[in-house]
Amino acid sequence: MMRNLLFFAVISLSLLSCKKESSESFGKIEKQAETQDPVTLGTEIFEGKGACITCHKANEKQVGPSVYEIAKIYKDKNGDMISFLKGEAEPLVDPSQYDVMKVNLQLTKTFSYEELKALEAYFYTTLK
Secondary structure, rough: OHHHHHHHHHHHHHHHHHHHHHHHHHHOOOOOOOOHHEEEEEEEEHHHOOOHHHEEOOOOOOOOOOOHHHHHHHHHHHOOOOHHHHHOOOOOOOOOHHHOOOOOOOOOOOOOHHHHHHHHHHHHHHHO
């Protein structure tokens, strides 16, 4: 009898322990990583997958206009940088360079809205 009671107790504890572990994660959606700061994300995109840094520098004209010049013109003209990066708006800055930029627009058109907003946020930090 004592043996049966001990066996029952061990089995019960094992089952309760397993049940607790499995029920904690079953059906729960894990929290996603906290949203990254838009400027940090924009900087990463500018220097990384966006390949923007190839033609644009912060404060000097390279192949394309400087980031500062782009941000200033878009701000002054109340332009929609995101629409431009999606290929839905005409260029406001140095339209003569638009053919060069068209190649990269094929890439920026694939970015999410969050990524485009982050890129825009990064550009506007140069005005401070």
